[in-house]
Amino acid sequence: MPASDYVQGLRDRVGTDFLLLPAVTAVIRDGDRFLLARQRDTQRWSLVGGGIEPGEQPADAVRREVREELGVDATVEGIVGAYGGPPLEAAYPNGDRVGYVTIAYACSLSSDRFALERAELIETSWVELADLDALDRHEWIGQVLQDAARS
Structure with missing residues (x-):
């Protein structure tokens, strides 16, 4: 997905220099399974999420990201944790x-029928923690899902 107008405005000023940006992540669970999405740009599996826009509440941002990426409404059930650093x-x-600092939210969905009309995601899959190591994925999601599984 192209950078938001806000990030593009920053990029116009700082070029390719490092930016630290706030983000949100949706942890969507069905029993022992978690919803992962394969991203078009990297071909890797990750969690649904994205950047927080200026003036936007983080919980509103995660609902917006789920709606944009999956085409369904999400209910925010609580915070799983906050993550950042080199991963x-x-x-x-x-x-x-x-670099992103993301707040991971436990979410439930209004439907399990997704509309992946946006170019950002290729596919989705329900995955158990034991199956994570077999996936080409962003490594940091393992910690998020382990934390979610403990709650």
Whole structure:
């Protein structure tokens, strides 16, 4: 997905220098399974989420991200945890460097029929923790899902 107007405005000023950005992550669970989504840009599995826009409450941001990426409404049930540091840092092909600090929210969905009409996601899958190591995934999601499984 293209950068938001806010991030693009920052990029216009700082170029590809490192930006630390606030984000949200949706932890969607069905019993012992968690919903993962494969991203179009990296082809890797991750959790649904994205950046918080200026003036936006984090819980509203996670609901917006779920709606944008899956086409369904989410109910926020609580906070799983907050995550950041090197595991959430990335360099994009255009040279932009970024680090995210994300608040992970436990969420439930209004439907399990997803509309992946946006170009951001390729597919979704329900996965058990034991199956994570077999997936090409963003490593940091393992910690988030372990924390969610304990709650």
